[in-house]
Amino acid sequence: MSNLFQKPLFTYVVMLFFIVLGTGVLLIPFTDNYLALAIVLTIEYIIFLNMISYFSRILIKPVEKAIDTMEEIQKGNYGVRLQNGPTMVGTLNTKINGLASHLNQLATKKNLRLEQLNTLVNNTESSLILIDERGFIQLINTKFINMFGGKAENYLSQLYYDVLENEACIKAVQKAFVSENSIKESFTHYIGIKKLYYEISGIPIFNDQNNLKGAVLVIRDITDLKKLESMRKDFVANVSHELRTPITSMKGFAETLLDGGMSNEETTREFLRIIYNESHRMQLLIEDLLTLSRLENENFRLVLNTINVKDITQDIIPTFMYHAEAKKLTLHVDIEENVVFKADKERVKQIFINLIDNAINYTPENGHIYLKVEKQEEYVHINVSDTGIGIDKEKIPRIFERFYRVDKARSRNTGGTGLGLAIIKHIVEVHEGEIEIESEVNKGTSMHVYLPL
Known part of the structure; x- marks a missing residue:
């Protein structure tokens, strides 16, 4: 019965005491046996106290537990549960447990969807910013942080014109709000000395009543497209x-x-x-x-066959020997025996033709050209070297570009198209090989092609 002396039951205990006391005062004029009256009132008071304690355990305590449970649910703790029972309070507990279970399922689904949305937003190739109708930033993704720097907390819940440093972004938001139409523009952005091109789209957001509720900015990196x-x-x-x-x-x-x-x-x-x-x-x-x-062409397919390098070179070497002699050049050939590998024969032949033809065209009289083919671990190594005019180191990264010529006058005089090395590079790449170049001005050039065995 210790619970009788705790709130709120203690208040009822005190009230009951005064009611019993008042009853005794009213009954005094009708009896001379005050001791008997006191005993009866005391017994009555004790009986009522036991009744209050009993109903407290049966009704009030479970209700208090139910209230505490509802408060936990209200705080978001959907894992709390109450003990079920046959009474009306037990039925109430069953309903509360069912509500908590349902809310727990809804919260799980909500969290899953939020996680999926965050994954989608943060892994998209474009930067995203969500701005509400008051101009406060409500959402920003990782791509935007990577593009413009800073941290998410520096942007969220801030006015867009206070935290967005790029003028194009601010103007896009303003145009989307003012015109209430989607807009699309492009602008340049610098990271150090690196120049990047971005495309920005401002898209207004409307509710079911067609009231403007905010705008979304989508920023896409179009540097590669440019x-x-x-x-x-x-x-x-x-x-x-x-x-x-x-x-x-x-x-x-x-x-x-x-x-x-x-x-x-x-x-x-x-x-x-x-x-x-x-x-x-x-x-x-x-x-x-x-x-x-x-x-x-993405549909291009190599015609792969097992080929012997000797079968390719024996068809083309005599012709190039003739051209070399006509220019007073010496062509040296060193081909390892039994170099057999799987490749597209016609494309590999084109590699030999273009490399040797370039060497002849860019080597002056009395020069030398060397063709060497050998196996190296998992590759066939094709090396064409010359004692020609060479290539400036600054120009080497560009020699595989279409129509790029180291010596434009010489190329046109020899009938070159400026596409030979670009073709070689593509053939090597589709064979999953590698191509390297070594060159020094006025000393010569050495081209190395590695094709997988």
């Missing part, structure tokens, strides 16, 4: 230039012949020779462009 666009423009410009030059030459000489130049047989033959050479140059250029196009 580079590709620049490469495309350069490629088109280079192709146009490479085709325009021979066409202009052919047209000029043809017009001269048509205007009466055919009266001189020697002049006619010279002009026709020039027209033939220029048309042959155009044919080579178109063939190289088609080769590059096929190699870069």
